[in-house]
Amino acid sequence: MNPANPLLETFRQSSYQLSNHGKRNVQVLKEAFEQIDGEVSSDMYGRGQIIEEFQEKMAAFLGKEQAVFFPSGTMAQQISMRIWCDEKNIHQVAYHPLSHLEIHEQDGLKKLHNIKTILLADKTRVIELEDIIKMKEDVACILLELPQREIGGQLPSFETLERISEYCAEQGIKLHLDGARLLEVLPYYQKTVTEVCALFDSVYMSFYKGIGGVAGAILAGEQGFIEQSKIWKTRHGGDLISLYPYIIPADYYFEKRSSKMYQYYEGAKELAALFNSCTGISTLPLVPVSNMFHVHFLQPLEQVKTILIEVQQQTGIGVSHYLKELDEESCSFEVNIGDQYENIPKELLFEAIKVLDENMNSI
Numbered sequence: 001m002n003p004a005n006p007l008l009e010t011f012r013q014s015s016y017q018l019s020n021h022g023k024r025n026v027q028v029l030k031e032a033f034e035q036i037d038g039e040v041s042s043d044m045y046g047r048g049q050i051i052e053e054f055q056e057k058m059a060a061f062l063g064k065e066q067a068v069f070f071p072s073g074t075m076a077q078q079i080s081m082r083i084w085c086d087e088k089n090i091h092q093v094a095y096h097p098l099s100h101l102e103i104h105e106q107d108g109l110k111k112l113h114n115i116k117t118i119l120l121a122d123k124t125r126v127i128e129l130e131d132i133i134k135m136k137e138d139v140a141c142i143l144l145e146l147p148q149r150e151i152g153g154q155l156p157s158f159e160t161l162e163r164i165s166e167y168c169a170e171q172g173i174k175l176h177l178d179g180a181r182l183l184e185v186l187p188y189y190q191k192t193v194t195e196v197c198a199l200f201d202s203v204y205m206s207f208y209k210g211i212g213g214v215a216g217a218i219l220a221g222e223q224g225f226i227e228q229s230k231i232w233k234t235r236h237g238g239d240l241i242s243l244y245p246y247i248i249p250a251d252y253y254f255e256k257r258s259s260k261m262y263q264y265y266e267g268a269k270e271l272a273a274l275f276n277s278c279t280g281i282s283t284l285p286l287v288p289v290s291n292m293f294h295v296h297f298l299q300p301l302e303q304v305k306t307i308l309i310e311v312q313q314q315t316g317i318g319v320s321h322y323l324k325e326l327d328e329e330s331c332s333f334e335v336n337i338g339d340q341y342e343n344i345p346k347e348l349l350f351e352a353i354k355v356l357d358e359n360m361n362s363i
């Protein structure tokens with residue numbers, strides 16, 4: 001046992017884990033390449049059959065004219081914002097205060113592109129149409145993150161999305177979709193991916209979250225936008241001579257998992273209800289709207305840590321490898337349902353929830 005981090009250690013030693021598809025190890029890459037002929041040629045600086053066919057497939061899937069494969073969503077989205085700002089000659093965009101660009105990208109948008117940001121809505125809720133109408137500043141683009149990860153993966157209603165899309169079109173504001181977890185929200189909306197993407201001028205989707213690939217992102221939109229994005233991709237050093245080590249797993253796991261999002265969503269709702277049945281525990285959102293949610297504890301981090309270690313040791317269920325302190329009296333962790341959830345024997349899962357509840361009760 002590693003005394004430095006017993007929560008992580010008991011999680012690693014557990015027989016089953018609540019979240020994700022499995023370990024992020026080299027086997028993920030090996031499985032994707034198992035059936036690939038060694039004679040297949042590499043892509044070369046964004047050209048070649050392997051990348052071009054995948055980009056065409058993704059453009060058709062998302063219902064957009066063209067698409068381009070990027071090594072990261074961070075790169076794809078900063079570039080999208082830059083293109084829309086240059087086109088409108090307004091170097092300002094708007095998004096949620098907890099958007100990935102605002103809190104996880106070391107201010108790339110501001111430092112690399114001199115783009116100012118307007119923060120819409122407050123940190124606890126998703127952006128509504130009224131937030132956009134009230135905005136006084138001119139912006140070239142609004143970025144919507146679906147689902148809003150840092151608040152447990154909350155979503156606006158589909159009707160709100162339609163109204164925002166209509167309003168932005170009227171106002172000449174470009175609408176960009178941070179769809180890192182785009183496929184994961186379709187079961188809740190009961191919409192096709194093209195119905196969602198049609199509301200946006202540009203769309204990004206990740207291949208290593210719900211899909212579970214190695215890394216990589218697709219950016220889709222009209223031809224002129226995508227052509228410019230390819231130039232910016234080169235400028236950013238994103239035109240790796242070979243991107244196939246990412247593209248082949250992206251395609252493989254897309255085929256393997258894109259049709260399983262409903263199963264993950266149902267699993268998330270089931271598991272959230274189990275957490276909500278425990279004393280001092282609630283999920284955000286209360287009823288998940290995708291495969292993800294946050295689990296909030298109304299107890300100090302150190303106490304909850306002890307409880308989770310006990311649950312993991314006693315039941316062999318890996319509940320979480322970390323806890324995030326919210327304030328002195330509360331903490332949380334994130335759940336992302338993937339392939340691993342269905343493998344957990346139900347009686348063992350119920351046992352883990354029972355032990356968790358008992359331990360929470362005895363504080």
Ligand SMILES: Cc1ncc(COP(=O)(O)O)c(C=O)c1O
Nearest residue numbers: 072073074075100145149178180
């Ligand atoms: C909502 C969201 N947007 C963008 C990104 C960036 O993706 P990447 O890690 O491919 O740069 C992430 C990554 O976690 C994300 O969660």
